[in-house]
Structure formats: structure tokens, C-alpha cells
Amino acid sequence: MEGHYGWGTSEDGWRKGPWTPQEDNLLTEHVKLHGEGRWNCVSRLTGLMRSGKSCRLRWVNYLRPDLKRGKITPHEVTIILELHAKWGNRWSTIARSLPGRTDNEIKNYWRTHFKKGRSTKNIEKARAKFLKQQHEQKQLQQQLLQQQQQQQLRLEVPQFEERAVAQEMQEMAYMCNMPYVFHGEEIVDKMTVSRCDDRSSDDEAYFDMWENQQWSLDDLGLDMGDQMLPFYY
DNA sequence: AAGGAGACCAACCGCGTCTCT
DNA sequence: TAGAGACGCGGTTGGTCTCCT
Structure with missing residues (x-):
């Protein structure tokens, strides 16, 4: 999955494109532990190479359990x-x-x-x-x-x-x-x-x-x- | 069976607003 | 009070799927 569809990383080093199941798991675990918010800390705390914006969007639109x-x-x-x-x-x-x-x-x-x-x-x-x-x-x-x-x-x-x-x-x-x-x-x-x-x-x-x-x-x-x-x- | 069109969906981008220091 | 960073929102893009011809 890594880098497929021609997606890659942005100029500032953030990974872009479709999320992998591993990334989803990392983000889900992070939210379970720390709750929603402070999205810009996610990458530092989880090792995810995703921008805070991208993490928030993924959670809100796809991973939230009440969806x-x-x-x-x-x-x-x-x-x-x-x-x-x-x-x-x-x-x-x-x-x-x-x-x-x-x-x-x-x-x-x-x-x-x-x-x-x-x-x-x-x-x-x-x-x-x-x-x-x-x-x-x-x-x-x-x-x-x-x-x-x-x-x-x-x-x-x-x-x-x-x-x-x-x-x-x-x-x-x-x-x-x-x-x-x-x-x-x-x-x-x-x-x-x-x-x-x-x-x-x-x-x-x-x-x-x-x-x-x-x-x-x-x-x-x-x-x-x-x-x-x-x-x- | 193949190709085109439209439907559907995930994700990115830019910008405005909010919050904190 | 002002500036910077965080956050949220709406617009847009592009990939995949499905259906029709």
C-alpha cells in the first residue's frame, strides 16, 4: 500500500493519500487513549507521518465509532x-x-x-x-x-x-x-x-x-x- | 467483452475562526 | 491586545465502482 496511486509525501514530510489499516489502528488507539483534539500531537505521539489535519479528517469522516x-x-x-x-x-x-x-x-x-x-x-x-x-x-x-x-x-x-x-x-x-x-x-x-x-x-x-x-x-x-x-x- | 459515463467516496487544500500565550 | 498555532468548514479533486450501450 505504501505510496500507491502515485501518492507520496508533501513538501513538509507528511504522508499523503489513502490511509492504511495500520495507520487507522494507530490513530484509533491514540484517540482511545487521549481523546479527540490536539491533532497536531498525533504524529509525535504515535509515529504516524500524517498531518494533524489529515488525522482529524480521517477520524471524523471514517474512524469515529458512532458513524x-x-x-x-x-x-x-x-x-x-x-x-x-x-x-x-x-x-x-x-x-x-x-x-x-x-x-x-x-x-x-x-x-x-x-x-x-x-x-x-x-x-x-x-x-x-x-x-x-x-x-x-x-x-x-x-x-x-x-x-x-x-x-x-x-x-x-x-x-x-x-x-x-x-x-x-x-x-x-x-x-x-x-x-x-x-x-x-x-x-x-x-x-x-x-x-x-x-x-x-x-x-x-x-x-x-x-x-x-x-x-x-x-x-x-x-x-x-x-x-x-x-x-x- | 470492452469502453464510456455517471455515481460514489475518500482525501486534500485554502481560508476563516477560535484559543492560548 | 496581538500574534501564532490549532481547529473546523466548505470547495474541489481524483480514484474506484457500477451500469449501460
């Missing part, structure tokens, strides 16, 4: 889209809301899927999804509120009527392709349900459902005007 491995889930994509709409390219801020994911990972994912130029359409679609979702969420909340108020007005509601109302609302939510379902008596995120039920294929099916939508902002019938969310790419 979540595997593909970004549809639920995480939703969060990323929402937070990116809010904060733009502040990857580390976004990463804080996704336990186990690194800023680098999220940044790479974003660039791959929503990079400027190649997938402006994707980004529009994603934004449309998010805006539509927000809009429908508000609508549903309002309707729920109205339903609750109506129920409070009625002292007694026959059970079959309650069921009919719940069914109607569920159908409505489904027709809107909303990411929420009725789970027991609660309205919860579909992802939460599928995670609870351990049905990963549901995630895929659900995500496909979103992906196959051919929305545009115009289709939403929303006059976003000045409220247009900022998108940076």
Missing part, C-alpha cells in the same frame, strides 16, 4: 432537503441533525444528486416536493384542528362516525402522497412507521412514489412570491 454506515435513507434525504433549504451549504450544521452522518458525506450526496447544471430539474423537483409537503402539512394541521374543534362541540360522537372521519382523513393524506400516516391514534412520519415495522422495502417504495411524481412549482398552484425559499447550489 452510521450505508446509504442515505429517504427520510434522511427529506431532512437534508429541508435543512439545505433553510441553511444552504452549511454542511456541518446539517450534519448535526443527522446523527452518524458526516458533513463530508452529506456534501458528497448533495453534489452527486443535486449538483448545479446536471440536475437542476432534480433540485426543482426536490424543492417542489418539500414545498408541497409543507403546504399540505399546514392544510392537514388546519383540518385536524377543525376536526378537533368540531368534536369538542359534539358531546357524544358515535364510534362509527369517528372511524369514518379518521378513515376519510387517512385517505385524504394518502391522496396527497403525504409523508404522514395514521399509526394507531397518532399521525406519524411514514418513515417512522416503516422503521418501527422494520419494512425497509416500504422506504424504497415510498421514495419511488416521490421520485415518480412529475411536479413543478407551477403545478403546486402556490404563489410563493417573496417567500421563495433560498436554495444554494
Whole structure:
């Protein structure tokens, strides 16, 4: 592995390029003993010929035990889209809301899927999804509120009527392709349900459902005007 | 089967901010 | 308070993998 891929050492003597398992072990042991931080001391204490910067990056992005491995889930994509709409390219801020994911990972994912130029359409679609979702969420909340108020007005509601109302609302939510379902008596995120039920294929099916939508902002019938969310790419 | 394109990922770089002396 | 070093962040690059033609 030493010096492969044409990587070598920098002018100031630091090794560069892919990390070897031995280097990973040294760094992991060092962090176990001394904790994170003081990255510039690592080379002196472990004999690693890596800069502090490189050590920190390797630990944060790859060796940290709490890292979540595997593909970004549809639920995480939703969060990323929402937070990116809010904060733009502040990857580390976004990463804080996704336990186990690194800023680098999220940044790479974003660039791959929503990079400027190649997938402006994707980004529009994603934004449309998010805006539509927000809009429908508000609508549903309002309707729920109205339903609750109506129920409070009625002292007694026959059970079959309650069921009919719940069914109607569920159908409505489904027709809107909303990411929420009725789970027991609660309205919860579909992802939460599928995670609870351990049905990963549901995630895929659900995500496909979103992906196959051919929305545009115009289709939403929303006059976003000045409220247009900022998108940076 | 081979080659090209795109997806994915690890790692580097530059720069701004923070902290310590 | 100022300067130096440490740290963190975002942008970019380049290698590998996978899929499609």
C-alpha cells in the first residue's frame, strides 16, 4: 500500500493519500487513549507521518465509532432537503441533525444528486416536493384542528362516525402522497412507521412514489412570491 | 467483452475562526 | 491586545465502482 496511486509525501514530510489499516489502528488507539483534539500531537505521539489535519479528517469522516454506515435513507434525504433549504451549504450544521452522518458525506450526496447544471430539474423537483409537503402539512394541521374543534362541540360522537372521519382523513393524506400516516391514534412520519415495522422495502417504495411524481412549482398552484425559499447550489 | 459515463467516496487544500500565550 | 498555532468548514479533486450501450 505504501505510496500507491502515485501518492507520496508533501513538501513538509507528511504522508499523503489513502490511509492504511495500520495507520487507522494507530490513530484509533491514540484517540482511545487521549481523546479527540490536539491533532497536531498525533504524529509525535504515535509515529504516524500524517498531518494533524489529515488525522482529524480521517477520524471524523471514517474512524469515529458512532458513524452510521450505508446509504442515505429517504427520510434522511427529506431532512437534508429541508435543512439545505433553510441553511444552504452549511454542511456541518446539517450534519448535526443527522446523527452518524458526516458533513463530508452529506456534501458528497448533495453534489452527486443535486449538483448545479446536471440536475437542476432534480433540485426543482426536490424543492417542489418539500414545498408541497409543507403546504399540505399546514392544510392537514388546519383540518385536524377543525376536526378537533368540531368534536369538542359534539358531546357524544358515535364510534362509527369517528372511524369514518379518521378513515376519510387517512385517505385524504394518502391522496396527497403525504409523508404522514395514521399509526394507531397518532399521525406519524411514514418513515417512522416503516422503521418501527422494520419494512425497509416500504422506504424504497415510498421514495419511488416521490421520485415518480412529475411536479413543478407551477403545478403546486402556490404563489410563493417573496417567500421563495433560498436554495444554494 | 470492452469502453464510456455517471455515481460514489475518500482525501486534500485554502481560508476563516477560535484559543492560548 | 496581538500574534501564532490549532481547529473546523466548505470547495474541489481524483480514484474506484457500477451500469449501460
